[in-house]
Amino acid sequence: MVDVIALELSRRKRAACFKSNEHVVKEPIIFRVLDDYLPMELLHTSIGNGAVKQLIAVTGKTHQVYSQLRNHTPIPNVKIYYTTPKIGDLPEWYHYGKSVTVPDLVLVAQPGYAILTRDSRKQIPQRKPQEVLAGMSGYNNHYPEMLGVFLAYGPVFRKGHHKGPLQLCDIYALMCAILHIDGCHTSCGRILRVNDVLTNDARVALTIALPTSGRAPSEKMLLFIAVLVVYFYM
Template identity: 30%
Template sequence: MKTRLELFLVAVTVIAVAGNPLRKKLLLISFDGFRWDYDQDVDTPCLDQLVQDGVKAKYINPPMLTMTGPSHFTTITGRWAEDHEVIHNVMFNTKTNLKVPYKETLRRSEWWDNGVVPLWITAQNQGLRTASFFYPGGGANYSGQTVNRALVESYGHPDDNETEWRQNIDKVMRWFSEEDFHLVTLYYGEPDNVGHAKGPDHPDRKEIIKQIDRTIGYLREAVIRHHLTDSLNVIITSDHGMTTVKKRPQVDEIILNKFVNLLKLTSFEILDYGGFGILTPRPGKEQEVFHALSNVPNLTVYKKNELPESFHLSKSKRLPPIVIVADLGFNLNSRFIVYINKGDHGYHNGEMDMKTIFRAFGPDFKKNFLSEPFDSIHIYPLMCELLQIKAAPHNGSITVTEKLLLDSGESTSGGSKSYRMSVIPLMSMLLVTFAVA
């Protein structure tokens, strides 16, 4: 037979997790490579309507690195890359020279699981059900814990099928309405792909933005169809922007082996990958490599321990000793030109072409509210507030984004403050009841 204390603890757990009628659900959607101004040269009625019906940030500052894996993981953890250690799209090992392409890393837990707990796991540990639909990091195992439901994008999977986009929304809406999921993260690979292949100024990029806009319209209709209007908050964002890669005569391309003998002086490199490069000099050769690269035009070379504090990279244990950041629009080549992209990212996160979007709507968000820009790390505590859970350690602050939310008197849920106000009296009554029982 249970003691009074045991009964009390059971009752509190029921109230705090399952018995909270005020808790809202949350959908986080990421459109990869959606630059902050992509909707300004295209007719986007649905995105425009979101400005009236929800909140918009002028733009979001992505973290360094402005790449898909690192930036998405910063959003879902609220941690800088030097903390979560997903410091490239390519999974690598400087000692073995292992290099694993991005799509193949999505199931490699050893790349993602570095002691930082993503939001899915934090929410699950507090009684919520979570799912990841193609979101980077969602398919990994975190110290034995996995996301309740995770779909991982396969290599070669097409990213621009509009019919499939709508089917994915329908599936996610059923997870919320029929299976009582609390948090779902949904990832789309566009407009990143078209930005790389055609460049950010190409007409095909504008067509993809129109497709995204139609998808947002379909999403809003689906929310109504599934009777989620009063119970689902939606955040729409991205990981980085995109810039046009300058295509000049070969003599003007950055070919690093012209300036430093990579085979002789370095033991590891990732250089043929957009605007960001890393390498490990051979023992005793760091200063020689650094000095040689310092004379290369159209880039900046850093020693890891001298990286700007704003990069939040220098504390990383994974990052090699030498970091290279190309000037905007220039691509890095190691020994010869292999790079064919017409648009790219990976550049300094202070560049406006690397900035990205933020939109949100739902019962807890203000309407017709325009926010000043903020760093993407602050999205994490905002999501914890919406889900009414205790956040894991993070680098963000709810004070940056709380102005996006309705005040407790206006909101249908009132956020976690309202939740605490409703739970505390119940807990007090339970204490009295069990004390006199």
């Protein structure tokens, strides 16, 4: 997939190279086991291991699970949140809330910590007995050590320019603009936050089309969406 994007950028002679490392793998220091802090009979299913764990409580026990892990036996360096609308206390900048695929409760660990479940009957996916977790990703990117790297060079990019942290959705908007992709729904991405990485001529030449409601996303737009969710390890 990355080769396809690089080829397209090269063909249009707009960027010789770009590299986006949108997340960092952090070596866990301490493992927190959910079973040590919560009576597991209150829990129906726990989803995921590591930086984030979703919790599905037994029917009628959601608030009891929340209260147990928030007030009575909180997990050190791990915080529990409600995702349910109106009562949810998860910060808005997570862009993560209750839906058909997101349970009512979610645990979020600080960098260097990982959340595990010992009871395999309550865990999805189940870990293999011999599996060793050597590193974790998915931590809060507000921590400086979690910031990724964006490198680019080519005729549209300023030479030797250094910029501070970028939002991943802005990189998506930037790539859509460089390739003049029609129907590019940039969502929360804002080209004006990142267009200072472009040369003056490029900023003048590029026509930034704002998304129009009701327009179907193009195949190239979908291609970029796929690329942006791929993990790039440096």
